[in-house]
Amino acid sequence: MHYIGINHDDGAWVAALSGGRVFPLATVTDFWADAARWEEKAAAIVAGGAAGEGAAGWERTEVTEVPLVPASARVICVGLNYKAHAAEGSYKDQELPPYPTLFGRWTASLSVGNVPVPVPGGEAGLDWEGEVAAYIGKRVESADEASAEDAVFGYSTFNDLTARRAQKLTSQWTLGKNGDFSGPVGPLVSRDEVGDLRDGLQVRTRVNGTEVQNGNTRDMIFSVPAIIALISQTFTLHPGDVIASGTPEGVGYARTPAWLLQPGDTVEVEIDKLGTLVTPVGEPSLRARA
DSSP states (O other): EEEEEEEETTTTEEEEETTTEEEEEEEHHHHHHHHHHHHHHHHHHHHHHTTTTSSOOOEESOOOOOOOOOOOEEEEEEOOBBBBHHHHTTTSSSSSSSSSSEEOOGGGGGEETTTEEEETTSSSOOOOOOEEEEEEEOOOOOOOOOHHHHHHEEEEEOOOOHHHHHTTTSSTTGGGGOOOOOEEEOOOHHHHHHHHHOOOOOEEEEEETEEEEEEGGGBBBSSSHHHHHHTTTTSBBOOOEEEEEEOOOOTTTTTSSSOOOTOEEEEEEETTTTEEEEEEEEOOOGGGGO
């Protein structure tokens, strides 16, 4: 099943997405309170609508999409989690780290596809980072990898758009990773449709049609279950929390000369089984929407 967030009844709802039609299910809060139950109901609602026995839903073009992540969620990102990207970044000619580099995003930084992302003032541009995001579907506390994997509800495309100047001001990355609207997410695809990331999904990023990243999730240093298990030893993960699993090599700042996104550019993240996330880049004045 595929899901998107929509603006409905003056609030954020989760809706099932099927054949270009949207079927509202529940508020974001209610959905994540019992995601497994809503997954069962979603299949019945979609089937009924397709058979003319229930709500017909709306065309996707008729709704306003919003992130399907609850405001209370933690968005935990993983830095340098692909071998080649680690080599082009901080771990060039060094041994790989024994633990993943983790940092947080606030949910306020999240957005959806086709929403322009402003280049912050003082930045030479934004950098792209095409990634797979994993969504937690059940409570995870002090888990091993097997139970951590079972807690994943599904996956989506994600673009960890980064303000590199701000990121590199200190050893902490938080500032550069939380620009307004800089975390667009695509539709959520249930885990049963995606399978095990360790079997390999191709992750491709294009800027104005030119391919800049082409990696595979098989090359992750730390698997999603391993990351979830590690985090859960320190704090409890809850339904709706998100793990952004890292990006392959090919980011803009590591190029010679550096290549950063400018207003008017369009960046696409395409991932097997998850679809394509399209994000236009806009002027700093767009921050007035925040």
